[in-house]
Amino acid sequence: MNVCSKKGLVERFDGSIGAGSVVMPFGGTYQLSPVQTMIAKLPVLKGDTDTITMMSYGYDPYLTSWSPYHGAIYAVIHSVAKIVASGGDYKKIRFTFQEYFKRLGTDKYRWGEPFTALLGAFDAQLGFGLPSIGGKDSMSGTFNDIDVPPTLVSFAVDVAHEKDVVTPDLKVDGNKLILFSVPRDEYELLDYDALMAMYDKVNAIIKTGKVGASYAIGFGGIIEAVSKMAFGNKKGVKVEDDLTIDELTAKNYGAILLSVRPEILDQFDGYKLVGTVDDSAVINYKDMALPIDEAIASWTGKLEKVYPTRSEVDESEVREDLYDAKDIYINKHKVAVPKVFIPVFPGTNCEYDTAKAFSLAGAEPVVKVFKNLSAEGIRDSVDTFVKCINDAQMIMFPGGFSAGDEPEGSAKFFATAFRNAKIKESVMQLLNERDGLMLGICNGFQALIKLGLVPYGEIKTQSDDSPTLTYNSIGRHQSKMIYNKVVSNKSPWLRLATLGGTYTIPASHGEGRFVASKEWIDKLYANGQVATVYATPDGHPTMDEDYNINGSYGAIEGILSPDGRVLGKMAHVERIGRSVAVNVVGEQDMKIFESGVSYFK
Amino acid sequence: MSNVRRVYVEKKPAYAVHAKELLADIRGYLGIKTVDDVRVLVRYDVENISDETYKKALKTVFSEPPVDDIYEEEFSYDEADTVFSVEYLPGQFDQRADSAEQCVKLLNENEEPVIRTATTYVIKGELSEEDKKAITEHCINPVDSRETGFNKPETLVQTFDEPDDVKIFDGFKDMEEAPLKELYDSLDLAMTFKDFLHIQNYYKNEENRDPSMTEIRVFDTYWSDHCRHTTFSTELKNVEFEDGFYQKPIKDTYDKYLETFDELYNGRDDKFVCLMDIALLAMKKLKKEGKLADQEESDEINACSIVVPVEIDGKTEEWLVSFKNETHNHPTEIEPFGGAATCLGGAIRDPLSGRSYVYQAMRVTGAADPTAHIKDTMPGKLPQRKIVTESAHGYSSYGNQIGLATGLVDEVYHPNYVAKRLEIGAVMGAAPRRAVKRLNSDPGDIIVLLGGRTGRDGCGGATGSSKAHTTESLDTCGAEVQKGNAPTERKLQRLFRREEVSALIKKCNDFGAGGVSVAIGELADGLQIDLDKVPKKYAGLDGTELAISESQERMAVVLDPKDVDQFMKYAEEENLEATKVAVVTEEPRLVISWRGKEVVNVSRAFLDTNGAHQENDV
Structure with a gap:
């Protein structure tokens, strides 16, 4: 259970906001290779940075239960190994520890647990010459006569450069899997100097740029590592026959497995050959041949009932229409630097990323917070919003959770504010008299659809049969990369995107399920108003929940107003950047912001 | 006649995801196969609203016509159905009701609506009494909610009695050990009796008076394990x-x-x-040995912080990178959603109070087998499955709302975590170094309170998690769990991310453990705090509650008097409430007044003793 898939747990958490996540929690085209280290670009407001931070953790409750001293040492070592495997330099690591023990009372044996664990951590810090500069403790882990296992979790933090990063997902056929490890002494401990020398070597190999993937060996030994590395791109691996089952399952904390180009093998020594990567989608060892899909099914099945990854969605086929527009709306109000108004409500959280995306595309973002602490604040805000809209060429509704997506339904607060008579009038004037554009992403799309701006093109109250967005069929938040296909070009927002092209875009939402009657869907397709759809990696619109993550009818992900000037879509095209989500390959730039800006030029 | 209007909203069958899930849970997890169908309705009780606004709200705020059915006052169900409703305990933060009120005010900013929500469940199928009990237990966690009947209340407007003056412990300083022990036991404190004697000694020899209830609670909070690590x-x-x-x-x-x-x-x-x-x-x-040259040195203790050169568009700038880990094991064990949400809120708060922008989080948890059968749950405990799924929901909804990328999530399984869950949040934050001042407080400086208001829900968190826990914990700890309010913490993040704002802050502290007394108390040696200025969620809080109530989404900042007006303006722009509540004084004493009377007046030196010295063999 400690090595099984927790995908249904992990994907509840937004992993991409901030447009700075260098790695997504699961790598590979199929997003099935879990990362061991979280990596992000520094959150600079202006400009771009290649400085990144890494954080990993190490902890094994079975080991600490056997010996808190050893458990603490290996917690530290494992956290370091994960950083090294991810391409970080161990010499710059800083730690922070979390201790959690049973209630101690005055029994001296009970005090022995935290005492020896802390001694272990002390030894490891001095051994590596790396300090822990923070930590928290809790000594309350007792209920009646049961105690929690002695817990010392080591968090390792490192600062690195974006080009150093290596992820676990196997990518390159023909690569060799090689293991670096240090033998344990009679007390089941590792020699720190030997370990550091090995990490220097691993670091040097990674710097050659010939390492395709890497993994710090953990709870499930080499078997766990090879499987998880292979899952992401459904690769095959031929495991060397001379390895014993014991070697394959040993909890060899500290050891690192690398996938390297065969031509560099003779430049280094001190490793053990573990296997070869191939495109067979089968893991072979001696006379055992395990198809990767079978392995994945068993790996993901264990916790499916607790953390589901699928609900019962009708997986019927969906239409594959493309709409090639004959006439796309032309703007008669040109400006050099168009202004885009971005409103911020309590709970909005994508305004930074969106404003940055518009700036980079050449627009001037105007970001205003809606103040609602008093009646006067509301009146003020309405006036400010009206003024900003009148002064802008575009309105962008950013993502988030306006008012926590309560009362029961997303973007209600957002939409309610825009129903205000004065604001409504300015919006309609922008659209009807000044050739303006509107864009809504995620919570912003929800606001657009609830206001009627898509698909109707005007603000009105939704009727019983209006298309809308509701709770994901799986009943929880979903965060992952989706394959997003552009199926219409009837919009200024899509003029630079490739019609029929499939893009890899982060999605993260709890209420993204597009629902509409068959009549409505037919009508939207007929009029070119279906902008984008959820697709498989090879570009087929799909109801498969791995890709159509919320069960949207007709796989519809984004829709347009009748003349295409208002676009609403769920996936976050603004969360892009150099070295963002490097472990899920694909074209990330749909050029929506550039398209919008170029329409005014 | 009641002035309260009642509205039920139900998702149409095709979109009733929650009802479908509950049905699957009841049939599968609880093993009650006789249940044929489940309906879930959200119930709103609404008061103080005009007809016109109410009508508008029906189809925009309370329901969405394409996916919801709406019933006014009552809805129909079959005689044979089992029907019950669940509401939050009074004083628990209810985001749904809060957001509904805010939305209604947008329809007409002059309205002052009062809204309460509940969830109504309709279970179809033949049920034994035992089945009914299992289902209601599944739907209600007594720590934060309770079952409520069909009767509409006369009014939702709550009236609060004017609280009594703070109690003084007459005769305390000269009390014999036996009655003193009795008093100690009656107060249910987290401190040891040794600490209590230490306090008596102080009042007898230095103050020569008897302490107030507020003072005792402040000491208890200040010295609790959580804040000062007694065991460690x-x-x-x-x-x-x-x-x-x-x-x-x-x-x-x-x-x-x-x-x-x-x-x-x-x-x-x-x-x-x-x-x-x-x-x-x-x-x-x-x-x-010089191997920690990059650490940022500062008197302020917010989070670990290192100085890092950062390349931005080819130019090098100095940045502070900070990180912090935090556990909320006890709160998550008894109320998984709120406990885990505030775990993350708490972890964010520290770097945030250090003016870092928190951009990434990790979550590492420990649980016993969540696939275990519900019948094997220990008495007095929530089932592991409920703990793991609801805490995941709590942590993720807080992180997702505040807009924080969660880069790594993992759960470790070991049977002994059945004793108590492990719930860790670890976060990364960063800020340009030029934007962060680390200054000392000077006499005359003003302390401004920012963010959420004070309620009763935050009383006793710091001391609660340090107490020993037994089977009764689940029933009595209600007041010790809080609900997070991510949108408010997000506003603080926006405010502090502005360099022009951050540069005005001399020093800052959060309201994690210990409320006003600790958060403001730690900012300077000498302080005069006025509790009457502290914004309250509702009336009726007494001086002690105002002094010790924690909050996830509040900060106290120290400002030079000349910067106060500018700072208040920035806060207003970010839609944040900001109030001047204290002044830094020359004399090293913590003075807190309420309704014009001093309820705390103690010396800094005594407060900083952190209680009595403790010893143990190993």
Whole structure:
């Protein structure tokens, strides 16, 4: 259970906001290779940075239960190994520890647990010459006569450069899997100097740029590592026959497995050959041949009932229409630097990323917070919003959770504010008299659809049969990369995107399920108003929940107003950047912001 | 007649995801196969609203016509159905009701609606009494909610009695040990009796008066395990190692520790062997050896912080990178959603109060087998499955709302976590160094309170998690769990991310553990705090509650008097409530007044003793 898939747990958490996540929690085209280290670009407001931070953790409750001293040492070592495997330099690591023990009372044996664990951590810090500069403790882990296992979790933090990063997902056929490890002494401990020398070597190999993937060996030994590395791109691996089952399952904390180009093998020594990567989608060892899909099914099945990854969605086929527009709306109000108004409500959280995306595309973002602490604040805000809209060429509704997506339904607060008579009038004037554009992403799309701006093109109250967005069929938040296909070009927002092209875009939402009657869907397709759809990696619109993550009818992900000037879509095209989500390959730039800006030029 | 209007909203069958899930849970997880269908309705009770606004709200705020059915006052169901409704306990933060009120105000900013929500469940199928009990238990966690009937209340407007003056413990300073022990036991404090004697000694010899209830609670909060790590600071004596093969390396490490201890402290008599010292000594040694040159030195203790050169568009700038880990094991065990949400909120707060922008989080948790059968749940405990799924929901909804990328999530399984869950949040934050001032407070400086208001839900968190827990915990701890309010913390993040704002802040502290008394109390040696200025969620809070109530989404900042007006303007722009509540004074005493009377007036020196010295053998 400690090595099984927790995908249904992990994907509840937004992993991409901030447009700075260098790695997504699961790598590979199929997003099935879990990362061991979280990596992000520094959150600079202006400009771009290649400085990144890494954080990993190490902890094994079975080991600490056997010996808190050893458990603490290996917690530290494992956290370091994960950083090294991810391409970080161990010499710059800083730690922070979390201790959690049973209630101690005055029994001296009970005090022995935290005492020896802390001694272990002390030894490891001095051994590596790396300090822990923070930590928290809790000594309350007792209920009646049961105690929690002695817990010392080591968090390792490192600062690195974006080009150093290596992820676990196997990518390159023909690569060799090689293991670096240090033998344990009679007390089941590792020699720190030997370990550091090995990490220097691993670091040097990674710097050659010939390492395709890497993994710090953990709870499930080499078997766990090879499987998880292979899952992401459904690769095959031929495991060397001379390895014993014991070697394959040993909890060899500290050891690192690398996938390297065969031509560099003779430049280094001190490793053990573990296997070869191939495109067979089968893991072979001696006379055992395990198809990767079978392995994945068993790996993901264990916790499916607790953390589901699928609900019962009708997986019927969906239409594959493309709409090639004959006439796309032309703007008669040109400006050099168009202004885009971005409103911020309590709970909005994508305004930074969106404003940055518009700036980079050449627009001037105007970001205003809606103040609602008093009646006067509301009146003020309405006036400010009206003024900003009148002064802008575009309105962008950013993502988030306006008012926590309560009362029961997303973007209600957002939409309610825009129903205000004065604001409504300015919006309609922008659209009807000044050739303006509107864009809504995620919570912003929800606001657009609830206001009627898509698909109707005007603000009105939704009727019983209006298309809308509701709770994901799986009943929880979903965060992952989706394959997003552009199926219409009837919009200024899509003029630079490739019609029929499939893009890899982060999605993260709890209420993204597009629902509409068959009549409505037919009508939207007929009029070119279906902008984008959820697709498989090879570009087929799909109801498969791995890709159509919320069960949207007709796989519809984004829709347009009748003349295409208002676009609403769920996936976050603004969360892009150099070295963002490097472990899920694909074209990330749909050029929506550039398209919008170029329409005014 | 009641002025309250009642509205039920139900998702149409095709979109009733929650009802479908509950049905699957009841049939599968609870194993009650006789249930045929489940309906879930959200119930709103609404008061103080005009007809016109109410009509508008029906189809925009309370429901969405394409996916919802709406019923006014009552809805129909079959006689044979089992129907019950669940509401939050009074005083629990209800985001749904809060957002509904805010939305209605947008329809007409002059309305002051009062809204309460509940969830109504309709269970179809034949049920035994035992089945009914299992289902209601599944839907209600008594720590934060309760079952409520069909009767509409006369009014939702709550009236609060004017609280009594703060109690003074007459005769305390001269009390004999036996009655003193009795008093100690009656107060249910987290501090030890030894600490209590320490306090008596202080009032007898230094103050020469009796303490107030507020003062005792403030000491208890200030000194609780959570804030000062009693266990970790307990002196360790007579250290012995059991014989065994693996004894040698452990003993060697201990000897190395003692050697380092002598080397670094060089005979200082204020140092002694304790867990805290073992935890810190390696860092101190490495720092002395120059291996920690990048650490940011500061009196403010917000989070670990290092100085990092950052390349931005080819230019190098100095940045502070900070990180912080936090556990909320106890709150998550008893109320998984709120406990885990505030775990993350708490972890964010520290770097945030240090003016760092938190951009990434990790979550590491420990649980017993969540696939275990519900019948194997220990008495007095929530089922593991409920804990793991609801805490995941709580942590993720907080992180997702505040707009924080969660880069890594993992759960470790070990049977003994059935004793208590492990719930860790670890976060990364960063800020340009030029934007962060680390200054001392000077007399005359003003302390401004920012963010959420004070309620009763935050009383006792710091002391609660330090107490011993038994089977009764689940029923009595209600007041000790809080709900997070991510949108408010997000506003704080936006405010502090602005360099022009951050540069005005001399010093900052959050309201995590200990409320006004600790959060503001730690900002300067001498302070005059006025509790009447502290914004409240509702009337009826007394001085003690105002002094110790924690909050996830509040901060106190120290400002130069000349910067106060500018700062208040920035806060207003970010839609944040900001209030001047305290002044830094010359004399090193913590003085807190309420309704014009001093309820706390104690010396800084005594407060900083952190209670009595504790010892133990190992």
